[in-house]
Amino acid sequence: MFDVLRGRRIVEGSAFVAAPLCVMTLAQLGADVIRFDPIGGGLDARRWPVTKDGKSLYWPGLNKGKRSLAVDTSRPEGREIAAPGDEADIFVTNFPAAGGWMSYDELKKRRQDLIMVNLIGNPDGTSAVDYTVNCAVGFPLVTGESRDAAATPVNHVLPAWDLSAGVSLALSVVAAERHRRLRGEGQLVTVSLADIAFATVGHLGYIQEAQLNPEERKACGNYPYGAYGCDFETRDGRRIYIVAITGRMWSELGKATRLAETFAGIETALGLDFRHEGDRFEASEAISAPLAEWCAERTLEQIELAFKGTGACWGPYRSFKQMVQEDPRCSTANPLFTGLEQPGIGRYLVPGSPLSFGASTRAPPVRAPLLGEHTNEILGRDLGMSDAEISRLRDDGIVAGPVETV
Amino acid sequence: MFDVLRGRRIVEGSAFVAAPLCVMTLAQLGADVIRFDPIGGGLDARRWPVTKDGKSLYWPGLNKGKRSLAVDTSRPEGREIAAPGDEADIFVTNFPAAGGWMSYDELKKRRQDLIMVNLIGNPDGTSAVDYTVNCAVGFPLVTGESRDAAATPVNHVLPAWDLSAGVSLALSVVAAERHRRLRGEGQLVTVSLADIAFATVGHLGYIQEAQLNPEERKACGNYPYGAYGCDFETRDGRRIYIVAITGRMWSELGKATRLAETFAGIETALGLDFRHEGDRFEASEAISAPLAEWCAERTLEQIELAFKGTGACWGPYRSFKQMVQEDPRCSTANPLFTGLEQPGIGRYLVPGSPLSFGASTRAPPVRAPLLGEHTNEILGRDLGMSDAEISRLRDDGIVAGPVETV
Numbered sequence: 001m002f003d004v005l006r007g008r009r010i011v012e013g014s015a016f017v018a019a020p021l022c023v024m025t026l027a028q029l030g031a032d033v034i035r036f037d038p039i040g041g042g043l044d045a046r047r048w049p050v051t052k053d054g055k056s057l058y059w060p061g062l063n064k065g066k067r068s069l070a071v072d073t074s075r076p077e078g079r080e081i082a083a084p085g086d087e088a089d090i091f092v093t094n095f096p097a098a099g100g101w102m103s104y105d106e107l108k109k110r111r112q113d114l115i116m117v118n119l120i121g122n123p124d125g126t127s128a129v130d131y132t133v134n135c136a137v138g139f140p141l142v143t144g145e146s147r148d149a150a151a152t153p154v155n156h157v158l159p160a161w162d163l164s165a166g167v168s169l170a171l172s173v174v175a176a177e178r179h180r181r182l183r184g185e186g187q188l189v190t191v192s193l194a195d196i197a198f199a200t201v202g203h204l205g206y207i208q209e210a211q212l213n214p215e216e217r218k219a220c221g222n223y224p225y226g227a228y229g230c231d232f233e234t235r236d237g238r239r240i241y242i243v244a245i246t247g248r249m250w251s252e253l254g255k256a257t258r259l260a261e262t263f264a265g266i267e268t269a270l271g272l273d274f275r276h277e278g279d280r281f282e283a284s285e286a287i288s289a290p291l292a293e294w295c296a297e298r299t300l301e302q303i304e305l306a307f308k309g310t311g312a313c314w315g316p317y318r319s320f321k322q323m324v325q326e327d328p329r330c331s332t333a334n335p336l337f338t339g340l341e342q343p344g345i346g347r348y349l350v351p352g353s354p355l356s357f358g359a360s361t362r363a364p365p366v367r368a369p370l371l372g373e374h375t376n377e378i379l380g381r382d383l384g385m386s387d388a389e390i391s392r393l394r395d396d397g398i399v400a401g402p403v404e405t406v
Numbered sequence: 407m408f409d410v411l412r413g414r415r416i417v418e419g420s421a422f423v424a425a426p427l428c429v430m431t432l433a434q435l436g437a438d439v440i441r442f443d444p445i446g447g448g449l450d451a452r453r454w455p456v457t458k459d460g461k462s463l464y465w466p467g468l469n470k471g472k473r474s475l476a477v478d479t480s481r482p483e484g485r486e487i488a489a490p491g492d493e494a495d496i497f498v499t500n501f502p503a504a505g506g507w508m509s510y511d512e513l514k515k516r517r518q519d520l521i522m523v524n525l526i527g528n529p530d531g532t533s534a535v536d537y538t539v540n541c542a543v544g545f546p547l548v549t550g551e552s553r554d555a556a557a558t559p560v561n562h563v564l565p566a567w568d569l570s571a572g573v574s575l576a577l578s579v580v581a582a583e584r585h586r587r588l589r590g591e592g593q594l595v596t597v598s599l600a601d602i603a604f605a606t607v608g609h610l611g612y613i614q615e616a617q618l619n620p621e622e623r624k625a626c627g628n629y630p631y632g633a634y635g636c637d638f639e640t641r642d643g644r645r646i647y648i649v650a651i652t653g654r655m656w657s658e659l660g661k662a663t664r665l666a667e668t669f670a671g672i673e674t675a676l677g678l679d680f681r682h683e684g685d686r687f688e689a690s691e692a693i694s695a696p697l698a699e700w701c702a703e704r705t706l707e708q709i710e711l712a713f714k715g716t717g718a719c720w721g722p723y724r725s726f727k728q729m730v731q732e733d734p735r736c737s738t739a740n741p742l743f744t745g746l747e748q749p750g751i752g753r754y755l756v757p758g759s760p761l762s763f764g765a766s767t768r769a770p771p772v773r774a775p776l777l778g779e780h781t782n783e784i785l786g787r788d789l790g791m792s793d794a795e796i797s798r799l800r801d802d803g804i805v806a807g808p809v810e811t812v
Contacts, residue, residue, distance in 0.1 A: 046684065128721070135637075245449075336605060337604075351608035
């Protein structure tokens with residue numbers, strides 16, 4: 001938690017990864033967030049991973065530090081409560097908003113300078129999710145073992161496009177707020193998940209390579225295209241990755257392993273110039289052979305010792321469990337993490353914002369709410385309703401909470 | 407190009423993906439960017455992919471719309487020219503800045519309210535790159551075919567952590583600028599690439615699952631953990647991905663394929679409730695069998711027709727070449743893209759910002775500069791130097807450009 005966005009109130013109507021991540025990112029920078037969900041929970045209330053009791057670990061992960069309003073927006077009175085307006089003058093959603101009560105034109109009637117950020121799937125408004133976007137942009141056919149590009153695709157597990165979209169949405173909120181502050185004007189920002197992916201492959205040169213070069217890019221296993229990197233097995237059966245992107249990483253690797261002369265021999269034999277990343281890539285297999293031997297003769301601990309204090313760039317592969325058991329970066333030794341109790345689930349590590357603002361003090365992250373935990377507070381304090389009114393809304397089934405979802 | 411950040415000038419000293427992407431993202435939102443590089447090009451001037459002439463397609467991809475200053479910062483006079491100050495009051499770098507001339511304390515002497523955003527590798531300042539971060543956070547051991555988690559890792563090809571870091575850096579620039587506008591105070595924002603990854607796996611529930619649940623998460627091929635999705639071969643030898651995240655996607659899939667009754671039979675037989683994502687995941691193989699048959703009987707074109715206008719969520723796998731040949735989203739039919747001539751390379755598709763700001767008009771993206779293309783302009787117009795002074799600096803080898811790097 002930092003306080004750089006203190007004083008901004010954001011309404012969120014969302015589900016899944018990108019939009020909730022956007023608003024949680026802003027909450028962790030100090031924004032006051034109201035997320036509304038249907039009574040009983042939204043589309044993502046039960047998402048996996050889950051505990052052995054079936055409680056979602058996903059939902060509290062992406063909704064930290066938000067206030068939760070449980071409200072039935074299928075009824076006009078519920079919409080009136082959920083909709084942005086007054087001080088809650090920023091709205092973020094990944095719901096299909098065009099045409100309905102959540103459309104910008106409708107919501108703008110409540111607040112003329114409203115900022116609304118709407119994540120859509122495809123640019124034409126049809127649905128797309130991370131998986132259907134990723135298969136369109138080439139990566140699954142070049143992931144994994146070297147093979148014919150037409151062979152079985154290997155999907156990425158990380159929802160990278162959702163993540164990139166989530167942070168991009170957050171950027172667009174703050175940029176639109178800047179515009180409003182300077183020019184007094186709200187706006188609708190539309191972001192297509194597919195466009196996030198297509199723009200990125202365009203920024204990284206994949207589109208241009210496909211247009212200009214005759215050959216199709218092929219899978220090259222764990223070698224990073226155009227640079228040197230490889231995975232190795234250690235004497236004690238662990239796996240590590242060694243990479244040399246910069247000239248310094250390369251020379252330090254030679255020094256730390258005492259293989260500099262061997263590498264120079266390979267360089268001469270192949271007629272390449274290992275000062276250049278691309279030349280090191282072309283010699284990937286030749287470079288990896290002596291390194292594989294070097295690693296196979298050493299335990300992970302010995303390798304760690306050999307690389308410590310050098311400029312060589314490497315790291316061990318870790319499973320998710322090894323990550324939490326072994327890596328001090330994934331522990332409260334890292335100021336990023338705090339141990340928190342999540343009601344109904346238990347105590348676990350919770351990350352705050354990875355952005356460290358020097359002019360603010362890092363406060364611990366705030367846990368996720370129970371569904372509807374802040375319903376009363378939002379109706380009473382934010383919307384100025386009387387206790388009697390709130391009771392009536394509860395009796396009528398317009399609002400509810402707090403409840404533990406399963 | 408949008409103009410939401412018009413009037414802001416940013417200095418960039420960087421290389422590789424995250425920091426250049428951050429600043430290019432801001433340039434495409436209207437910021438005026440000066441990227442300085444060594445005479446002859448920086449660490450990433452020749453990065454792959456390259457054309458058959460060895461020209462980098464990567465560098466112009468990540469430096470669109472920036473002004474380029476070629477300057478020798480190993481000499482004090484060069485540093486004086488490159489350093490931020492006056493109107494250029496935001497500095498973004500991924501270079502090791504602490505202690506040297508690029509440290510915040512040093513640069514602050516030139517402009518008291520400077521904003522500096524510094525990307526570092528590990529939180530302790532040691533080096534880390536996308537590959538060594540990704541192997542630490544579990545994904546390579548659960549990517550690809552179902553297998554023992556200790557088996558050979560499969561790296562992701564997309565530098566997802568660099569991408570997420572790049573957009574996060576951009577967010578931190580705009581958030582810090584907001585803070586300065588409201589409170590008159592600059593600051594140093596520090597972001598660790600490793601923290602970006604650890605925060606994300608924490609947000610997505612992986613850390614908490616590893617802490618609370620006894621079993622290690624296993625690779626499950628192209629099935630998305632906790633939801634239904636699968637890849638299929640078509641009659642004409644293409645591959646597609648079908649996914650059902652929401653209840654609507656699931657029911658529309660049943661309708662469009664006329665397999666709803668078959669699915670209901672599976673549901674009953676397995677004692678599951680397919681209204682829940684997790685239950686559909688548990689039945690992944692059973693659901694996939696009739697779908698595989700359905701796909702194998704149809705060409706890609708027939709499948710497209712069957713799904714068109716329905717709420718089913720699917721997409722074809724495409725190689726990078728198929729992407730530019732087949733997908734209208736990756737063409738000038740999509741307002742995201744413009745055909746541009748990049749000097750020394752040729753004409754190709756160039757994406758603008760995927761964020762569509764309703765209050766601004768989308769202008770075409772601006773091509774990348776040649777190295778040092780704006781050296782004269784920056785020295786003369788921005789820094790107010792005379793032609794004689796500029797000539798002297800060129801003669802002394804302090805500045806140069808424009809040149810085509812190879």
